[in-house]
Amino acid sequence: MRLKLDKNSASETKPAFVYANIVIIVAFSLIFARLWHLQIIKGDYFKDLSENNRIRIQEIAAPRGIIYDREGIPLVDSFPSFDVSLFPQDVPDMPALIPALSRAVSLNPERLQAKIEAAQGFSPARPLKIKTDITREDLAMVETRRLDLPGVMVDMVIRRNYSYENLAAHLIGYLGEISPEELEQEEFINHKIGHFVGKYGIEQNFETDLMGENGGRQIEVNALGRKMRVLGNLEPNPGNNLFLTLDLELQKAAEGAMAGKKGALVAMDPQNGDILAMASKPDFDPNLFARGISPENWKKITGNPSSPLQNRATQGQYPPASVYKIVTAIAGLEEKIITPETTFHCPGAFPFGNRDYLCWKKEGHGRVNLRRAIIESCDVYFYNLGLRLGVDRIAKYAFGLGLGKATGFPLGHEKPGLVPTSAWKMKRFRIPWQAGENLSVAIGQGFNLTTPLQVASALSAVANGGRLYRPRVVQSVKAPHGETLKEFPPVEGKILHVSPETLEVIRESLWGVVNSPGGTGGRARIDGFNVAGKTGTAQVVQRREGRGELNLPEHQDHAWFACFAPAYHPRITVVVLIEHGGHGGAAAAPVAKKVLEKYYLRQKDKHPSPLQVAFKPIDDRPEGR
């Protein structure tokens, strides 16, 4: 590659240079002319403007979108509140102002003084917030004493209002002041320090839909800081509204039933995966966060050992215990290890290896078939079944039901749970799977972990004939004037590869758990509403022979109850987990019943002919129990 050099053409004056010089001269003349205009002709005007720069910026906050339940009842909205702010530049005599202002807004003068001092060095065009959310009385005080309070302004701001306080707090989430990291992100390009954005739950996940666009006003003020004229005005755009799948009445019932307990409740529509209610206890009041949470309150929440901010329905991972017998039973039937009529004898324990695996019922269930084993939750029956199936064949059906991985819950931070397999154990612990572990897995103990939401979605699939839905919380996003902007239709996931006959047997058995004599879930029975369910009692501490019952509260078992109703054409699935609640049938089933009752009574009100499906009670208890 040779460059052509020594060209003389460049040294002679080309017209291009003349043009270039002309362009440059013209461009610089424009700048000079403009400078002359600004600095010489209008210089005095601008100098005056700059010496008492009278341009102020007032922000007009956009109202955040409203969150509605499925019936269109607002759960979260916004209402106007008033803030007092100060432009220190406009205050002629600060020492005189401080006592007057502190009286008007009922604020300690020392604190006021400190606030003003701390703000020195900030842009004078932006106001300094003195007190947020003042009372009506303070507002009247400030307004009537406007003349004694130069430089003081009252701004109307929009405050987030969670009308039902703690209700569905984990789903709805809360707001917090925008962080420096968030300020760097493109979606927050219009935000400034001090703005509030969603930090948790729907408030966070649907931030861009809810936030709207702030407006503002550029105003010129007089020497006393009073508004003279508006130079520019930008109307705010309110945020978009969300319509949830949540049912307020049901959610209230769920919150009420769970009051004072620790755990989670999920109510789902098994026909489409809609979350009708979701409660996690302990909880918190999002109103505490709405205008910046006080350090004391924050400490109270984060310092609580029961972690009230955790959504136990999606993030709590618990051994599924006997609820898992549904999976083992499906596996046994599908793999043709048993038929519904296969019986095993339960003497109260199952000797295997060098130890006895106990049944929860010490005296034993006697000879039981599958239905009876589910109804009475016989452990020995499932030990036998688990041993014959092996962990991997159980896992196959557990995965099929969506366990062991996140359900796709739209609010994120969901825990996947755990479905153990022999390969998983080898990889995780480098120890081969032990035959005895098949026994624990079959009754949902051992390594198994599930979230209440996973159980709800798996049970819904069993209830609806095998369709696994992704849980849905938000139905649609609508503009303030009603136009639908986004829709989130139900998402049908996998179809279970389980024969209708198998599901039929399971459903019958689950109906029996609640409705048949000797069933463990009798406390969830509602006359006329064929509830079908399964209890579970998850051991927190392993109970071995010879070791007495442990009575410390944190050693108590977790109580499960997972149910749907009516048994045929189910409309609702309810899953309850009570941490350290004791027995599932005693602690969790009555909680689920309260929610089911609410649903049933309302359904009866709506339809003159009650939704009753004739169902023949079964009594196939073999003799000798």
Next chain:
Amino acid sequence: MLDRRLLMNFDWTLLATVVFISVFGVINIYSSTLLQTGHLKPLYLKQIYWLILGMGLMFLILYFDYRTFVRYAYPFFLFCLFLLILVMFFGRTTSGSQRWLQLGFISFQPSELAKIGLILALTRFFTEDDNPHGYGLKNLLVPFLILGFPVFLVFKQPDLGTVVLLILIYASILAFIGLRLRTWITLGVGCAALAPVLWLFLKDYQKTRLLTFLNPDLDPLKTGYHIIQSKIAVGSGTFFGKGFLKGTQSQLHFLPEQHTDFIFSVVAEEWGFMGSFFLLFLLLLLISRGLKIAQTSKDRAGAILAIGVSAMLFWQSFVNLGMVVGIVPVVGVPLPLLSYGGTSAITTWMGIGILMNISMRRFMLSR
């Protein structure tokens, strides 16, 4: 390699002008960041380090014949593109745009370096492809690609100011090498047709910024406020200025970005029309010196190269000053040697090095 003849031809006026502008810049950065806290090192000190580094780079550039740079123009250009791609993936994001590469404790803006890369690559192309009868559209296919790649990558960041500069530099070089009248018309029509398409690709805030220029009421709280406050700052300087460190607009922080893109408002406020006039005179001197070097360069490569660098200095100055005084939309372009910014300082000094290099070797015979 630097023999006596080369030193004799050293352009002292150019160096003095550039040093003077740089020192003036540091003084104003000092004034505009006096009350800023939160930086580990005062920004004016950092700017001094950058300027010294830039000056060192300039002397390094003098050491080699500029034709060497033209010879390696394409690899250098590809290197610039590589850095721009790197920014896309690993760049640091600040206020919504991804422009910075973090190299240890310093951050670096490859889009600045891309200007030099573009100038070198175009020089290389037009030196080899001499067409005395004027270029037609077909001849411009390769140069168009040379422009297109960096423009696309910088547009993605997004950095509208640098995109505008790259296109202006490109257009200046085309104007200099001479296009047929028909080609100009076609290009003009083509650009006019393309503009609405490009508009679609702009981010909302960029659109607002451009429209706000035409109608300040569109965005009275950000860009509109910015324009008004900048005008107040400049105008209130009147003839003699308010004096060093005495600008009320800048000291009270009415102006955001007053030490970077809006540094001239500080100059105009504190030094008045007099100071502004003096600064503009220095910039004009610098640019016309560049043009002179292009004119007296003994070869085509030197001429195109010098034109490219002069065009870069000129358009950057004009767009920035125009922005501050409110006759050009706010697109975000630094004022060469005055605005705070390491990469900008280094790039400008590299450009100066190239100009001096051409000037020094204008009487030398080719090897």
